[in-house]
Amino acid sequence: xxxxxxxxxxxxxxxxxxxxxxxxxxxxxxxxxxxxxxxxxxxxxxxxxxxxxxxxxxxxxxxxxxxxxxxxxxxxxxxxxxxxxxxxxxxxxxxxxxxxxxxxxxxxxxxxxxxxxxxxxxxxxxxxxxxxxxxxxxxxxxxxxxxxxxxxxxxxxxxxxxxxxxxxxxxxxxxxxxxxxxxxxxxxxxxxxxxxxxxxxxxxxxxxxxxxxxxxxxxxxxxxxxxxxxxxxxxxxxxxxxxxxxxxxxxxxxxxxxxxxxxxxxxxxxxxxxxxxxxxxxxxxxxxxxxxxxxxxxxxxxxxxxxxxxxxxxxxxxxxxxxxxxxxxxxxxxxxxxxxxxxxxxxxxxxxxxxxxxxxxxxxxxxxxxxxxxxxxxxxxxxxxxxxxxxxxxxxxxxxxxxxxxxxxxxxxxxxxxxxxxxxxxxxxxxxxxxxxxxxxxxxxxxxxxxxxxxxxxxxxxxxxxxxxxxxxxxxxxxxxxxxxxxxxxxxxxxxxxxxxxxxxxxxxxxxxxxxxxxxx
Amino acid sequence: xxxxxxxxxxxxxxxxxxxxxxxxxxxxxxxxxxxxxxxxxxxxxxxxxxxxxxxxxxxxxxxxxxxxxxxxxxxxxxxxxxxxxxxxxx
Numbered sequence: 001x002x003x004x005x006x007x008x009x010x011x012x013x014x015x016x017x018x019x020x021x022x023x024x025x026x027x028x029x030x031x032x033x034x035x036x037x038x039x040x041x042x043x044x045x046x047x048x049x050x051x052x053x054x055x056x057x058x059x060x061x062x063x064x065x066x067x068x069x070x071x072x073x074x075x076x077x078x079x080x081x082x083x084x085x086x087x088x089x090x091x092x093x094x095x096x097x098x099x100x101x102x103x104x105x106x107x108x109x110x111x112x113x114x115x116x117x118x119x120x121x122x123x124x125x126x127x128x129x130x131x132x133x134x135x136x137x138x139x140x141x142x143x144x145x146x147x148x149x150x151x152x153x154x155x156x157x158x159x160x161x162x163x164x165x166x167x168x169x170x171x172x173x174x175x176x177x178x179x180x181x182x183x184x185x186x187x188x189x190x191x192x193x194x195x196x197x198x199x200x201x202x203x204x205x206x207x208x209x210x211x212x213x214x215x216x217x218x219x220x221x222x223x224x225x226x227x228x229x230x231x232x233x234x235x236x237x238x239x240x241x242x243x244x245x246x247x248x249x250x251x252x253x254x255x256x257x258x259x260x261x262x263x264x265x266x267x268x269x270x271x272x273x274x275x276x277x278x279x280x281x282x283x284x285x286x287x288x289x290x291x292x293x294x295x296x297x298x299x300x301x302x303x304x305x306x307x308x309x310x311x312x313x314x315x316x317x318x319x320x321x322x323x324x325x326x327x328x329x330x331x332x333x334x335x336x337x338x339x340x341x342x343x344x345x346x347x348x349x350x351x352x353x354x355x356x357x358x359x360x361x362x363x364x365x366x367x368x369x370x371x372x373x374x375x376x377x378x379x380x381x382x383x384x385x386x387x388x389x390x391x392x393x394x395x396x397x398x399x400x401x402x403x404x405x406x407x408x409x410x411x412x413x414x415x416x417x418x419x420x421x422x423x424x425x426x427x428x429x430x431x432x433x434x435x436x437x438x439x440x441x442x443x444x445x446x447x448x449x450x451x452x453x454x455x456x457x458x459x460x461x462x463x464x465x466x467x468x469x470x471x472x473x474x475x476x477x478x479x480x481x482x483x484x485x486x487x488x489x490x491x492x493x494x495x496x497x498x499x500x501x502x503x504x505x506x507x508x509x510x511x512x513x514x515x516x517x518x519x520x521x
Numbered sequence: 522x523x524x525x526x527x528x529x530x531x532x533x534x535x536x537x538x539x540x541x542x543x544x545x546x547x548x549x550x551x552x553x554x555x556x557x558x559x560x561x562x563x564x565x566x567x568x569x570x571x572x573x574x575x576x577x578x579x580x581x582x583x584x585x586x587x588x589x590x591x592x593x594x595x596x597x598x599x600x601x602x603x604x605x606x607x608x609x610x611x
Contacts (some may be wrong), residue, residue: 087565236559241571242590269586498574501567 003225004160005183006075007192011037011155013227015273017201022224024251025065025232035068040151042073042106042129045141048149049104049127053078055158056100058094058125058210060084060107062504063235066130066143067211070106071165071220077184078156081165082178086505090122095178096168097122099374106130115212115265130172160184166373167214167314170511171420178373179214179314186217190225191316193218193341196321197255197308199226201242204279206248206256208233210504214314215286218257228273238504240264245271250288252279257310259287261445261506265295272301279402286310289413289431290332291438309335309390311413313399315382320411331435334403341365343411344396347401350384358404358414362396369397421450423460426488435493436484437462440477442470445500447508448491451517462491463513465499531578532604536597539575544568554597569594574599582607 003009010032013022018033030038051057057079059070067083074081082100084093086108097311098106105122106129129141145407160183166175170442195200199222206446207219207230219230229249236324237244245266248256256263263285266272283305284297287400290309299307311334312318322335337343353359371379384396403415415431430448437446445465464477470481474494481490536568541548547564558564572594577584582604591596593603 110526234560236591236595239564240589240591240594242587265586269589351605363570480549499567499570504565 003187005101005158005184006154006164007072008448009224010072014226017227018396022231023033023065023068023230023232028065037151037259038069039072039076040153041146041149042069042075043152044149045146046077051079051104052075055079056096056102058082058084058102058105060086060105061211062086063210063232064108065232075164078158080163085212091413095120097125097168114495145364168318169314176311180370180373182370184366188223188340190221194226195224196338199228201227201256203228204252205233206253208258208262212507229504241265241269245275250273254279255282257284259506260285260290263298267298269517283307298326315369316363316365316398317364319365335410344421345398360402361401364394364396421489423458428489436481438462440480442467442472447500449514460491461493463495463497533602534599535599544571557596559595582605
C-alpha cells in the first residue's frame with residue numbers, strides 16, 4: 001500500500017514487521033503492533049470526546065514515547081496534531097490552545113505540574129488525556145482509561161493535501177506562528193529523508209529533539225517510514241551529558257541527529273574515547289553552523305562515520321543536505337537542494353541574482369508547509385510567486401536566509417537576512433563576527449547581538465563562554481579580532497558568561513539572550 | 522566558601538534555597554531532598570548548568586563534565602553525597 005496519510009506509515013510497518021520495536025524511551029518500548037493499537041485506542045477516545053476530522057488536538061509532551069502515540073492516534077482520526085512545549089509559559093500554551101480552538105489536550109503529568117495547577121485553567125479545554133487528577137470543569141482521562149477502549153483500525157477518509165499537524169515557532173513579535181503541514185508535505189519529507197540517508201529497518205535513530213521541534217520529525221516520521229527504530233532520548237539524559245554518552249553507545253545508535261552543541265558537549269567529556277560508537281553510520285547536524293575546530297576534532301575521533309549538514313526552515317521541513325566528503329578546512333556549505341525541490345536566489349527586488357552573487361534563498365518543494373495558521377498577512381509575505389508563460393503559478397517559500405551558490409552548485413549559508421545589520425553605517429554580518437570569535441583558541445561558544453541604542457545606533461555585543469584550561473581575556477579577544485575583522489565589526493562590548501542560553505534542542509536562544517542583556521541593565 | 526564542615530542539613534538547605542530563589546524562581550515551591558528534580562521539570566537544561574556552576578563555587582569543587590551523570594544530580598540528596606565524596610577525595 002502506498003502511504004499517503006501519516007497513519008499509513010504505521011499500518012504498513014505492522015503488516016511487515018509487527019514485533020519490531022518502533023520507539024524506545026528509557027524502559028518503555030513500543031513495537032509497531034503496540035503503537036498501532038495504542039494509536040487506535042487514542043483515536044477511539046478522542047472520538048468519544050467528540051473530536052472530528054480536522055479538529056486540532058494539543059499534545060503537550062517533552063521527550064516522551066506518548067508523542068509517537070499522539071501523532072499517529074490523532075492523525076488516525078483525521079484530526080490535526082499540535083505538539084506543545086510543556087515547559088513553555090502557561091500564557092503561551094493558552095494562546096495556542098485558544099487560537100487553535102483546542103478542546104482536547106494530551107499531557108504528561110510529570111512534565112506539566114504548573115499547567116495542571118488549579119488556578120487559571122485553559123479556557124476552552126474540556127478534556128485532558130494523561131492524568132488521573134480531578135480538575136473542575138475538565139474531564140480527565142488516564143492512559144488506562146484510553147487503553148480500555150476498542151481501538152479504531154480504519155484509516156480516515158481524507159486526501160494527502162489535508163492539514164495534518166501544526167508546529168509553533170516563536171515569531172518575531174512573540175506571538176506564536178503556527179506552521180501548517182499536510183500529510184503530503186509530511187510523507188514527502190519522510191520518504192526523501194529515508195532515501196537520502198538510506199534508512200533501513202535495522203537502523204537505530206537517536207531522536208534528541210523534543211516533539212514540538214520540527215527536527216524531531218525525522219525520528220517520528222522518516223524512521224517509521226523505513227520501519228526502523230527511534231530511541232527517544234529521555235529528558236534526564238538530554239540534561240546529563242555523561243549519561244547521554246553512555247546511552248548513545250548502549251543503544252547501538254546507527255544514525256544520530258541533533259544540533260552541534262550536543263555533539264560538542266559529548267566531545268568535551270571525552271565520550272568518543274570512553275565509549276564505543278562502532279555502530280554509528282551517520283551523524284547529522286542542523287540548526288546552526290558547526291564551529292569548524294570542534295567539527296574537525298569530532299570527525300577525527302569518528303573516522304568511520306559519515307557526517308552530513310542538514311538545513312531547512314520548519315516551513316520546509318528540510319531542503320538541503322551536504323555529506324562532508326572529508327575533514328573540512330573551511331566553513332561547511334549547506335550543500336545541495338534535495339529531491340522534489342527547486343530553488344532560486346533572489347535580490348531585494350525579487351530578481352534572480354546571477355551566478356555566485358549573494359541573495360535570499362527561496363524554495364519550492366513537496367515538503368513545504370501549507371501556510372501559517374490563521375495568518376493571511378504572514379502567508380502573503382512568506383511566499384514568492386511566479387507565473388509561467390502558460391499561466392501556472394509557482395510558489396516559493398522565502399527562507400529569509402542569505403546564501404550564494406558556488407561553481408559546484410553548492411549553496412553556502414551567509415547568515416539570516418535579519419542578522420545583517422548596519423553598525424555606524426557599515427554592513428556587519430553577525431554570523432561572521434561569531435565565526436571570527438569562535439576561531440580564537442580558548443573560546444567555547446560565541447553569540448553576537450546588536451540591540452538598538454537609539455534612533456540609528458546599535459551596540460555590537462558579543463557573549464562568549466571560555467574553555468577552562470585556556471581562557472583568553474576580553475582584551476586579548478578584542479586584539480585578536482582586530483586582526484581578522486574590520487574595526488567596526490569588532491564588538492564594542494564582550495561579556496564572558498558561563499554558558500549561552502539555549503532552547504531545548506540546544507540551539508542558541510537569541511531571544512532569551514537579548515532579554516538577559518536588558519535584564520541586567 | 523566553606524570555612525568549616527557544615528552539617529548535612531545545611532548543605533541540603535543551601536542547595537534547596539539556591540534552586541528556589543535563583544533557578545526555579547519559586548520561593549513557595551515545596552522541594553524535598555528526595556524529590557526528583559530532573560524529570561519533574563523543576564530544572565531545565567539551563568537550570569542544571571546554573572546549579573552546577575553554583576555548586577562548584579559554593580563548595581569549592583571542580584566538577585568534571587564527565588561527572589554530569591543522572592546518579593549525581595537526580596535529587597538534592599544525590600548532589601549532597603556527590604559533593605561530599607568530591608570534598609573527601611580532594
